[in-house]
Amino acid sequence: MKKTIILTLLCIVSSMSMRAADYQYLVFTMNNGSTLAVTATDLTISFANDNLIATSGNETLATLPLATLASMEFSNDNGITAINVVSADGAVLDVNSIITDANTAIYDMQGRMMPQGSALPKGTYIVKNNNRTIKVNIR
C-alpha cells in the first residue's frame, strides 16, 4: 500500500515536472528581423490605429505598428543583443540613439531611474521615450 502511494505521488509529481514552466517572454520579430521581447506575465494585447499594443496592468510595454510585424513567439530567451524599436511611422530606430536621447528615461525593475548616459549593466529595464514605453533586456 505504502509503495503504491509513493509510486502514485511520484507519477503525479513527475507529470507536473514535465509540464513546461511558464514562458517569461513573448518575443516579437519585425519584418526587418529585429526582435522585441516583452514580459509574458499578465500580458494583454490589443489593436488600435494599426498598432499592436502590449500592456501589463496599466503599463504599456510596447506599441508596434502591425505592418512591421512578422511574427511573435513565446520564449524564455529575450534574445536581445541589440534593440531596435519601430516607430509609429514604420521607421526603425536604433535603441542606442533612444537610450542616449536626452528625452529618454530608463528605469530598472526596482523602479530606479538610471543615470543619463551611463553604461547599463545586464538586466531588464523600462525605457520611456516621448510617448513610447518599452521593456528591454540587456545582456
Added chain:
Amino acid sequence: MKKIFSTIVAILTIAAATTAQTLNVTTSGATYQFPATQTGKMTFADGSTTTIMGRTFNVSDITTMFIDNSNVSDNEVNITYNGTGALVFVAGNIAQYVDVTVSGAHVTITQSDAVTNDLINDGTLSEITYNLDGASEDGSLTLGGDAKCTVTLNGLTLTNPNGAPINITNGKRIAMSVKKGTENTLKDGTASTAKACLYCQGHLELKGKGVLNVYAYGSKAHGIKSGDYTEMKNCTVNILSATKDGISCNEYFLMESGELNISGVGDDGIQCDIDNDEGTPIAATDAAEGGHENEDTGNIYIIGGTFNANITAAACKGIKSEGDMIITDGTITVNTSGGGAWDADNAKAKAASCLGADGNTTISGGTLNLTSTGAGGKGINADGALTIDGGTTTIKTSGNAVVASSTGTLSVVTSSSQLDRYDSDYKSSPKGIKVDGAIIINDGIINVTTSGAGGEGIESKTSITFNGGQTYVSSSDDGINASYNTNTNGTGDLTVNGGYIYCISSGNDAMDSNGNFYVKGGVVYAVGTGNPEKSLDANTEQGKKLYISGGTLIAVGDLESGVSISNGTCKYTSSWTKNSWFALYNGGTLAAAFKTPATGSNTGGGGGPWGGGSSSLKLIVYTSSTPTLTSGVSVSSGTELCNSTLNIGGTVSGGSSVSLSNYTSGGGGPKW
C-alpha cells in the same frame, strides 16, 4: 491514511491543472485558448491578420488577447449560458476548425468540413467535444459540421421560445453525454416550428449517467428527433411534454440501458421509421455479429434498461417501429389510454396499442407490463409475425371496441355481437395481442387479460403455434384465436406442441382456430363460455378439424364436434365444483393439478360459467394413457403456473375420485 493520500492527490492535481500558460484570443463570438506550449511561431501578415496554430484572425475581429493560466483541454469547446448571453471557449488545437457566432445566448457553431470521420478514424485529427452548461431562458445551440463529435450536457437548463434549444445539423454520429450527477432541462416554446426540442440530423447516441428532461411545446415538435438512428444507454431521459412523438428517429432505435420515461406526448412514445425513400428495410452489414453498421431497417431494439410510457393520445403507440421490434431484456411499462381515431387516408379505424410494429416482433427476455384502457386499445399490434422466446409479458386491456360509420364518425360499442355488422376496416377491437403474421411462442411467461367488447386475448391472422412457455389468457371474447384473411394467406391453424396454456373466455371460445387445431403436446387448460361456444374450436364449417394427439388437455366446455382423438384417452364429467383444486392423473401418474374456474357449471342461469347458467358444461380431460380425476385435493409444493391455475410436480393429498365417462366426438356432449 487513505484520506491524507486523497487530499494530497487532490491538491497536486489542482496545482497541476492551474499552471497552464495560455494565450487567449477573444473575438465577438468566442475566446480561443492557445496553450503557450503549443503555439510555436505566430505570424502576422499584411498588417491585418495573425495566424495562430493554423487559425487566421483578422485583427479587426480580435477584441483582446491576453495571457493567463487557464487550463485548456485539447479538442474541447466549452459553452456556458449565463442568462442573456453565452461564453464560448475553444481549445487552441481545434481553433482552425471551429467558427462561432453568438447573438445573445444563441450560439451557432460551425465545425469545418476539413474535419472528417476518415481523419478522425486514422488518428490525424481528434473528435471534438462540445461541453454545455449554465442556464438561459432564451438561448440555443446550433451545431453544424460534417464529422462525428460529442456534446456533453453538464448541468444545462436551456429554453428557446422560438426554436429548438439544441439543433444539431451535423449529419454524422453525435454522442450526447449527459454527465453523471447533473440534471439538464431543454424546453422550446409554442412559437417554435422546429422538428424537435432536441434535434439531431445525424446519428444520436445518448449516454452518460445524468438526467435529461425535455419539454417540447413547439407546434411540430417531437421531444427528441434524429434524422438517423438513436441509441441510448446509462442516462435517464424524461420526455415530459411533446406535441408529437416523444422520440422520433430513422434507421433504428436501440435502448441498451438507462431509463427512459415518456409522458405528455401528442403522438407515439417512440417511433422509428425506415429512412430510405423506397421504404425498404436495409439490414446491417455486420448484423451477423450483432452490429448495426449501415442499418436502415426501422427496427426498435430494447436490450436493457427501464422504459416507462404513459400515452394518452388517440390511436397512438407506446413504441412504434416501421420495421421489427426486438426486445431481449429490460423493464418495459406502457400505458395507453387514448381511444380510436379515423384514418381518412386509408379509410380505416385505428386504435392505440402499447407496442406496434409494422414488421415482426420478437420478445426473448425482459419484463413487459402493457396496459391499454382506451377504446380498441391493444397490448401488442404487429403487422408481421410475433415470436416469444422468453421474458414475462403482462397485458391488460379494458376498453370496448371502437367502430366507424361510412363517413368515419367514431363510436364505441359495448357488446361483441354488435361488431359483426362492421367491416374489418371500420372497427378496432381491444385485443391483448393482435398479429397479422404467425405467432410462435417458444418460451416465456405471458399473461393476457381483456375485459371490453370484442376483447380477444391473442389473435393471429395467420397461425399460432405453442412450443413452450406459460400462457395465461382471460378474455371477454375469444381467448386465443388463429385466423386468416386474404392479405395474410395464412392457414388459420392453431398448434400446441408444448408449453402450459390456461385460457378462459367470458364471451366466446377459449381457443379458436379458423383452420385446423392440433393439440400434440404440452398442457392445455381451456375454459370456454359455454353454449354455443367451445373450449377448443376448429373450423369444421370449412372442412377443418380439431386433432388431439398428445399432451394433456383439461377443457371446460365442449370440444369442436368431429374432434379426432388419438394416442390417448379423452373422458369427461358433468359434475364438478367451481373454484376447487383437481388432480389429473395419467395412468396413475400425476399429470397436473388444476384449479377450476371461480364460477362453476351448476350455478346461475343462462350461458355457462360466465353468464351464470343452468348449463352443465363438461369438464373434459385427455392424457396419453387413461385419465383419472380426483376432486377437492390439497396441493403443496410443485410449481404453480399460469397465474396459479395449474400446478406441476406438486404433492397432492385428500380429495375424492371423480367418475369419468368416455368422451367421443359428437357423443360426449351437446354440439352447439
